Amino acid sequence: FQNKINLIFVGPANWSKEYHTCSGKLQSPINIDEHNVTNVSLSPLRLIGIDNPHQSYVTNTGHTATLRTNESKAVMLSGGPLENIYVFEQLHFHWGENDHEGSEDLINNHSFPMEMHAVFYKEDYKSFNEALKHSDGLAILAYLYEVSPQPNPTYEPIVKVLPDIETMGKGKVLQEPLLLENVLVPDIAKIQDYFTYPGSLTTPPCLEVARWIDFKDHQQLSHDQLAAFRDLRNQEGDKLTHNFRPVQPLENREVLHNIL
Numbered sequence: 001f002q003n004k005i006n007l008i009f010v011g012p013a014n015w016s017k018e019y020h021t022c023s024g025k026l027q028s029p030i031n032i033d034e035h036n037v038t039n040v041s042l043s044p045l046r047l048i049g050i051d052n053p054h055q056s057y058v059t060n061t062g063h064t065a066t067l068r069t070n071e072s073k074a075v076m077l078s079g080g081p082l083e084n085i086y087v088f089e090q091l092h093f094h095w096g097e098n099d100h101e102g103s104e105d106l107i108n109n110h111s112f113p114m115e116m117h118a119v120f121y122k123e124d125y126k127s128f129n130e131a132l133k134h135s136d137g138l139a140i141l142a143y144l145y146e147v148s149p150q151p152n153p154t155y156e157p158i159v160k161v162l163p164d165i166e167t168m169g170k171g172k173v174l175q176e177p178l179l180l181e182n183v184l185v186p187d188i189a190k191i192q193d194y195f196t197y198p199g200s201l202t203t204p205p206c207l208e209v210a211r212w213i214d215f216k217d218h219q220q221l222s223h224d225q226l227a228a229f230r231d232l233r234n235q236e237g238d239k240l241t242h243n244f245r246p247v248q249p250l251e252n253r254e255v256l257h258n259i260l
């Protein structure tokens with residue numbers, strides 16, 4: 001295999017041939033067994049800067065749709081399991097071919113039709129790429145979705161631009177500045193209810209640098225909203241209908257469940 005693109009093409013089972021870290025002992029995603037978690041009460045998880053609208057754009061990377069803001073350090077994360085401040089880098093989505101698959105982490109072996117990752121890097125490391133060199137470099141918020149009869153208005157600004165970026169490499173600025181509060185904190189009363197564990201990037205090179213924070217509350221998306229993601233195309237020009245990694249061994253890790 002000559003490059004990363006080919007490896008992704010051949011699939012997750014072959015990643016560790018080229019990237020040794022992909023068979024490490026702190027890999028993501030995992031199945032979270034609710035009967036095998038340790039209940040804790042951590043300090044409050046805090047999101048700063050989410051109450052201002054930010055000009056944002058969505059890009060088709062060929063692997064996912066990624067949203068970034070035009071302002072650096074617009075949004076920051078701290079508290080909970082984190083000992084430092086983390087800066088928002090991007091958010092993106094994982095989905096499947098149908099409503100029965102798509103999430104990366106599973107809960108009690110149940111998969112969800114979509115999962116969103118909001119990726120933050122440790123402020124001290126100054127950049128996302130520098131943070132990738134450190135075991136405490138990233139914090140990733142994970143949101144799980146279920147199908148609802150009605151479209152979720154929070155995601156409409158994002159879903160609306162997807163038809164314009166169906167080709168890999170295309171990007172589009174959202175029509176209106178996006179209030180990330182709606183996306184990242186859909187329900188303030190439920191933000192302290194999450195699972196957290198040490199893990200990795202879910203794509204090569206599978207770097208073991210992420211503190212995962214998976215919210216227990218599920219978000220809603222309609223079937224049509226989900227279908228708009230499945231119309232995006234990959235590098236080969238085929239529909240991007242499977243961009244989730246299968247679950248990896250828990251190994252010697254403890255999953256914490258934060259309770260209020």
Ligand code: BO1
Pocket residue numbers: 117119132140200201202203204205
């Ligand atoms: S995820 O949240 O674990 N699914 C995740 C996976 C990969 C990245 C961020 C979050 N970032 C990627 C960049 C690539 C880069 C790779 C390794 O990290 O999108 O451009 O090659 O540095």
Ligand code: ZN
Pocket residue numbers: 092093094117202
């Ligand atoms: Zn992801």
